[in-house]
Amino acid sequence: MNHPAGTYISDEIHRIILSSISDAVFITDEDGALTFICPNVAVIFGYSFEEVEELGNISRLLGCKLATKADLDEQRELCNIEREIKDKSGKLHILLINVKKVDLPMGSILYTCRDITERKLAEELAQRRQEELAHASRVSTMGELASGIAHELSQPLSAIMNYARACENMIQTNSREKEAIVSHLAQVCDQSERAGAVLERLRKFLKKQHQGVQLADLLCVVHEAIELVRPQANREGISVRVVAEQGVAPLRMDVIGVQQVLVNLLVNAMEANHASNSEGSSVLVEIRCCGEQKYEVRVSDGGAGVNADVADRIFEPFFTSKEDGLGLGLSISRTIVESRGGQMWYEPSDQRGSTFCFTLFDSDRVA
Numbered sequence: 242m243n244h245p246a247g248t249y250i251s252d253e254i255h256r257i258i259l260s261s262i263s264d265a266v267f268i269t270d271e272d273g274a275l276t277f278i279c280p281n282v283a284v285i286f287g288y289s290f291e292e293v294e295e296l297g298n299i300s301r302l303l304g305c306k307l308a309t310k311a312d313l314d315e316q317r318e319l320c321n322i323e324r325e326i327k328d329k330s331g332k333l334h335i336l337l338i339n340v341k342k343v344d345l346p347m348g349s350i351l352y353t354c355r356d357i358t359e360r361k362l363a364e365e366l367a368q369r370r371q372e373e374l375a376h377a378s379r380v381s382t383m384g385e386l387a388s389g390i391a392h393e394l395s396q397p398l399s400a401i402m403n404y405a406r407a408c409e410n411m412i413q414t415n416s417r418e419k420e421a422i423v424s425h426l427a428q429v430c431d432q433s434e435r436a437g438a439v440l441e442r443l444r445k446f447l448k449k450q451h452q453g454v455q456l457a458d459l460l461c462v463v464h465e466a467i468e469l470v471r472p473q474a475n476r477e478g479i480s481v482r483v484v485a486e487q488g489v490a491p492l493r494m495d496v497i498g499v500q501q502v503l504v505n506l507l508v509n510a511m512e513a514n515h516a517s518n519s520e521g522s523s524v525l526v527e528i529r530c531c532g533e534q535k536y537e538v539r540v541s542d543g544g545a546g547v548n549a550d551v552a553d554r555i556f557e558p559f560f561t562s563k564e565d566g567l568g569l570g571l572s573i574s575r576t577i578v579e580s581r582g583g584q585m586w587y588e589p590s591d592q593r594g595s596t597f598c599f600t601l602f603d604s605d606r607v608a
Contacts, residue, residue: 264355268348271310273299276348285336285356287329299352302326308340313350317342323357335361378573379446379501382508390472394439397432404428442469446500457496459489459536459601463526466503470511478522479511485528492534492603498577499601502585505570506540506597513544513595534603541596546589555587574599 265285268277278293286293286302296302303326308319318341326334335358341351404425411422446469460483467481474481507524514522527539556575575585578599585599 264353267352269299269350270348313342334358397436400432401429454493456491456493458491462499466500469504470507477515479514480523483526486530502574502577505574510540510542513542517544536601539596539598543594546595
């Protein structure tokens, strides 16, 4: 077989392969002028081979500033660039693009484009479903704490009513106790702020959409979670203690997600303590530094512990030992933790109670 025939067969094989795959492949010169166009370009872009030839430059398909000459000269290859484009009909596509410096007779830059639109839509749908489950779990958790929250609100509201009536009586009797009236009105303001703070904590926690990742103080996040469960803890005579190692630095984290994990663990710990009928019971929250911008959070109770026959199932979705529970708390908590690169596990106690632990990283490190 002579050389020209071999070259022809090789080119034909390449054409068949490129026509069969779903990726689009292009080669350009240093200025982006198209020197090779894959035969199946219409699959993603909707344009015919000839129409793309008329466009002339890769920027007409993929947009400008996809990869600078300096970046390519330095790195030789830029991988997994996401770019939104519109095809000939105006339909939106999300592409995953690799750009590589090559040394070929027909050009010097190789582009491979993969359409990941369906995958991204599926990921977004799964994320929305996960957020809906997480929201349902938060609502369920607050339902369990409703009696304590109602009690927490009743105190400032009763105080507001009493101080307001005292002021009304003073005014109606033409009392000249101006200082007393001013003092009572100040108490009305203070108690209003107290009730408002309770409602604001609930509003933030029960929001359907998270605020996303933000820089926050882990200790503050822990204490805010404790404040959400404190009304119930007070009613049941359970103290919640926090022990933190020095040097806990602010982290970029999903604040509501971390609070949801903590609230779930705190509620479970309080229920375990309450079920054990132990006097002077307490829940311990520990924060341990275990590396640069990595922390281990541990929530320990003084309850009866988890039965060995169900210990392997406690993180399964919809598995619950509660009569009216959804069985989502621990499952969603683990998902939240693992989605940010952490781990969550259960440790039985040698003496009494249980400890649930999770690791937390700065989100910039695991994004």
